[in-house]
Amino acid sequence: MAYDYDLFVIGAGSGGVRAARLAAMSGARVAVAEADRVGGTCVIRGCVPKKFMVYASEFSHAFEDARGFGWDVGETRFDWARFLARKDDEIARLSGIYTTNLQKAGADMIHARAILKDAHTIELEGKDQTVTADKILIATGGRVWRPDFPGAEFCITSDEAFHLKQLPKSILIAGGGYIAVEFAGIFAGLGVETTLVYRGPNILRGFDEDIRVHLADEMEKRGVRIILGSQHDKIEKTEHGLKSHLTHGQMPCTTDQVMLAVGRRAWTEGLGLEAAGVKTNEDGTVVVDDFSQTSQPNIWAIGDVTGRINLTPVAIREAVAFAETVFKNNPTTYDHDTVPTAVFSQPPVGTVGLSEADARKSLGQVDIYQTKFRPMKVTFQGRDERTFMKLVVCAKTDKVVGVHIVGPDAPEMIQLAAIAVKMGVTKAQWDTTTALHPTAAEELVTLREKYVPHELAAAG
Ligand SMILES: Cc1cc2nc3c(=O)[nH]c(=O)nc-3n(C[C@H](O)[C@H](O)[C@H](O)COP(=O)(O)OP(=O)(O)OC[C@H]3O[C@@H](n4cnc5c(N)ncnc54)[C@H](O)[C@@H]3O)c2cc1C
Numbered sequence: 456m457a458y459d460y461d462l463f464v465i466g467a468g469s470g471g472v473r474a475a476r477l478a479a480m481s482g483a484r485v486a487v488a489e490a491d492r493v494g495g496t497c498v499i500r501g502c503v504p505k506k507f508m509v510y511a512s513e514f515s516h517a518f519e520d521a522r523g524f525g526w527d528v529g530e531t532r533f534d535w536a537r538f539l540a541r542k543d544d545e546i547a548r549l550s551g552i553y554t555t556n557l558q559k560a561g562a563d564m565i566h567a568r569a570i571l572k573d574a575h576t577i578e579l580e581g582k583d584q585t586v587t588a589d590k591i592l593i594a595t596g597g598r599v600w601r602p603d604f605p606g607a608e609f610c611i612t613s614d615e616a617f618h619l620k621q622l623p624k625s626i627l628i629a630g631g632g633y634i635a636v637e638f639a640g641i642f643a644g645l646g647v648e649t650t651l652v653y654r655g656p657n658i659l660r661g662f663d664e665d666i667r668v669h670l671a672d673e674m675e676k677r678g679v680r681i682i683l684g685s686q687h688d689k690i691e692k693t694e695h696g697l698k699s700h701l702t703h704g705q706m707p708c709t710t711d712q713v714m715l716a717v718g719r720r721a722w723t724e725g726l727g728l729e730a731a732g733v734k735t736n737e738d739g740t741v742v743v744d745d746f747s748q749t750s751q752p753n754i755w756a757i758g759d760v761t762g763r764i765n766l767t768p769v770a771i772r773e774a775v776a777f778a779e780t781v782f783k784n785n786p787t788t789y790d791h792d793t794v795p796t797a798v799f800s801q802p803p804v805g806t807v808g809l810s811e812a813d814a815r816k817s818l819g820q821v822d823i824y825q826t827k828f829r830p831m832k833v834t835f836q837g838r839d840e841r842t843f844m845k846l847v848v849c850a851k852t853d854k855v856v857g858v859h860i861v862g863p864d865a866p867e868m869i870q871l872a873a874i875a876v877k878m879g880v881t882k883a884q885w886d887t888t889t890a891l892h893p894t895a896a897e898e899l900v901t902l903r904e905k906y907v908p909h910e911l912a913a914a915g
Pocket of ligand 1: 489495
């Protein structure tokens with residue numbers, strides 16, 4: 456049977472756009488459907504606008520530092536509306552580049568929600584039209600999940616945080632994952648009285664324990680109030696703002712805004728997966744094999760909708776592996792091991808490989824090397840801020856299996872440390888690296904003493 460397209464991609468986000476371009480450039484007839492704006496979560500309501508907000512908010516610390524270095528800094532004022540307009544211009548420019556790149560590659564861009572009717576037929580919502588394709592790629596990403604409790608409807612999520620008409624004077628952020636932590640830093644840096652409420656014992660579940668403790672301390676030093684072991688019971692709208700009633704005996708807290716950052720879900724609802732014979736997991740993510748192929752052999756899925764590792768570069772690498780396998784006759788899988796990740800908190804976190812706890816579980820004996828110090832810039836200025844660095848080394852093989860940093864430029868350092876860790880560097884090889892002075896990163900290559908926790912040292 457002749458199909459309208461060789462490949463139909465659903466979703467023009469990080470993964471979908473890359474896969475569509477590569478397939479089209481290999482000569483395939485490709486169409487991409489996008490229900491919203493081209494660029495997806497990363498460009499429109501994720502990594503990119505978030506990083507702009509981080510940059511904007513960091514200036515308050517920079518002004519403070521400048522004074523310490525002898526500058527007279529006059530009165531400073533942040534213009535939220537001006538920032539938002541500039542941010543929106545830049546997002547529009549980037550979204551335009553994505554569209555142009557798709558066009559240049561020869562892919563058809565269709566602005567509509569796509570719904571699968573069967574394994575080869577796609578309905579374009581609102582267009583009264585169906586198209587057929589030999590192969591289909593699901594790249595619909597994820598979307599914000601809203602818990603259901605009385606008053607949840609008054610809350611914003613990260614989607615709305617990028618478009619607030621005005622900056623609140625105070626905000627309560629519910630959640631302890633990276634999005635919650637990043638927005639807490641953003642708002643606090645912009646002068647908003649910020650409270651973070653998380654039901655777990657500490658922020659950033661899944662990260663190395665020492666990183667979690669250190670970051671929470673540093674955030675509190677920068678004025679973020681952190682309430683742990685508690686969550687919303689209900690929210691009341693009062694004349695003074697939104698009154699959050701919290702569990703576990705916490706006093707109610709009234710703020711101008713409440714932001715929910717308590718999770719995201721794969722965007723598979725209403726997509727017609729059942730009609731197409733595509734299986735999903737209980738949490739709604741699409742079941743795929745190592746080649747991103749679904750239970751329906753002519754349909755693949757990549758990116759957040761598969762819930763493997765929800766990061767832009769991962770979606771892109773899965774897209775590349777898909778295009779190589781399906782359109783270049785070069786079966787390729789993407790290795791999800793040792794993926795570096797950052798939290799653009801203030802201070803930021805960079806991490807690659809195993810946490811100490813995970814390394815102990817999977818490898819048995821591990822050696823820890825760690826340091827905590829005040830960076831040069833901070834000591835000069837007199838601020839109380841510490842950088843934390845930790846290496847996790849497999850005692851048996853001497854391989855560096857985890858690197859974890861909290862401090863200025865941690866994400867930049869981790870990107871490069873990730874090369875060595877991915878290559879399987881041993882601690883002995885790591886130690887042959889000459890320090891680059893004066894930097895904070897040099898501390899990472901001069902860690903010689905194994906760390907012995909106080910309680911073990913005391914026990915002899
Ligand atoms: C606030 C925030 C901050 C983030 N920060 C980072 C970061 O710093 N670094 C990082 O690596 N990752 C970050 N991420 C995660 C990153 O954005 C995602 O991992 C990445 O965008 C996933 O790409 P994707 O292609 O799977 O899906 P997406 O980029 O989400 O794209 C999916 C697209 O599909 C469209 N779509 C959905 N259903 C349909 C349909 N039926 N028909 C047509 N179109 C449809 C959607 O509108 C969307 O445009 C962040 C996410 C958020 C929310």
